[in-house]
Amino acid sequence: MTKKKVKDKPVLVTEKRYEGQYVAFDPSMGKKIIxxxxxxxxxxxxxxxxxxxxxxxxxxxxQDLAYIY
Numbered sequence: 001m002t003k004k005k006v007k008d009k010p011v012l013v014t015e016k017r018y019e020g021q022y023v024a025f026d027p028s029m030g031k032k033i034i035x036x037x038x039x040x041x042x043x044x045x046x047x048x049x050x051x052x053x054x055x056x057x058x059x060x061x062x063q064d065l066a067y068i069y
């Protein structure tokens with residue numbers, strides 16, 4: 001298996017431990033992950049407990065798996 005390099009494209013989350021999960025960010029702090037989990041509602045609640053009233057939430061797909069929305 002070869003890994004493709006992404007040039008000039010921002011990659012938000014690359015850590016394998018977050019694959020298949022939702023992650024939350026504080027938009028004012030950049031890319032620092034403040035909460036993660038398999039249920040987006042739980043992730044939002046965790047982020048709000050940390051004081052972020054409107055967190056940015058993203059789903060991190062498993063590597064080599066396509067998701068169509």
